[in-house]
Amino acid sequence: MLEKQEIRNYIKNLRMQLAPSEHEAMSRMIASKVETSPEYRNARCIYSYVDFGNEAATKGIIAHALTEGKRVAVPKVHGDRMDFYYIRSISELEEGCFGVLEPVVLDPAGEEEALMLMPGVAFDENGHRIGYGKGYYDKYLSIHENHYKMALAFDFQVFSEIPFEDTDICTDEIITETRDIKTGK
Numbered sequence: 001m002l003e004k005q006e007i008r009n010y011i012k013n014l015r016m017q018l019a020p021s022e023h024e025a026m027s028r029m030i031a032s033k034v035e036t037s038p039e040y041r042n043a044r045c046i047y048s049y050v051d052f053g054n055e056a057a058t059k060g061i062i063a064h065a066l067t068e069g070k071r072v073a074v075p076k077v078h079g080d081r082m083d084f085y086y087i088r089s090i091s092e093l094e095e096g097c098f099g100v101l102e103p104v105v106l107d108p109a110g111e112e113e114a115l116m117l118m119p120g121v122a123f124d125e126n127g128h129r130i131g132y133g134k135g136y137y138d139k140y141l142s143i144h145e146n147h148y149k150m151a152l153a154f155d156f157q158v159f160s161e162i163p164f165e166d167t168d169i170c171t172d173e174i175i176t177e178t179r180d181i182k183t184g185k
């Protein structure tokens with residue numbers, strides 16, 4: 001099996017090579033699957049990442065959720081932790097930590113059973129996840145256990161098996177442009 005860092009480098013490189021039109025087309029397919037899923041339709045609140053660096057795009061989903069009257073919360077990093085804050089519009093975001101768009105109005109979100117749209121660099125079919133290596137999502141999810149965890153990724157980010165640690169929190173579902181993987185974890 002490849003090491004985590006090798007997988008990160010391999011996937012980041014593939015992601016960088018996506019043409020803007022490919023990134024947009026695949027992201028649109030993912031967004032439409034999310035928006036028609038029962039978990040999304042039934043969710044009153046979405047906890048979503050704000051995509052950067054060719055991650056599967058979420059800004060359209062965020063805008064869609066807001067127009068449907070759903071509450072939307074996005075992450076902001078504080079040192080080695082991350083918390084979620086409600087936004088009312090995409091315009092309430094500014095470039096923050098690591099160049100990721102983060103909320104400027106700090107209205108803490110306190111839901112415990114939201115739909116969590118998860119970013120990631122690589123996933124496996126059991127729901128294991130590799131991110132940027134800081135453990136933000138694992139730390140957050142270890143104390144907020146009841147969110148429904150739906151990861152968004154492109155097909156090339158999903159492996160049959162990747163290395164994992166005891167502290168890794170598995171995703172419940174992975175949505176790609178062609179697949180919908182329920183991990184059963």
Ligand SMILES: Nc1nc2c(c(=O)[nH]1)N(C=O)[C@@H](CNc1ccc(C(=O)N[C@@H](CCC(=O)O)C(=O)O)cc1)CN2
Pocket residue numbers: 012049050051052053055075076077082098099100119120131132133134135136137
């Ligand atoms: N869109 C998005 N937002 C997110 C995350 C994420 O993975 N995606 N995070 C999930 O934890 C947190 C931010 N975590 C991050 C941790 C490290 C780096 C990082 O090392 N950035 C490198 C360049 C990234 C790259 O190699 O492409 C850098 O700035 O040098 C970025 C984000 C919270 N918000």
Ligand SMILES: Nc1ncnc2c1ncn2[C@@H]1O[C@H](COP(=O)(O)OP(=O)(O)OP(=O)(O)O)[C@@H](O)[C@H]1O
Pocket residue numbers: 129130131132133134135136137138139142165167168
């Ligand atoms: N619940 C936790 N409490 C404390 N430390 C944790 C916890 N979960 C993970 N960590 C630590 O965070 C570091 C990074 O973990 P890991 O390699 O799994 O990150 P990642 O999933 O790739 O990154 P990210 O979650 O930021 O996208 C590791 O040193 C790990 O021990």
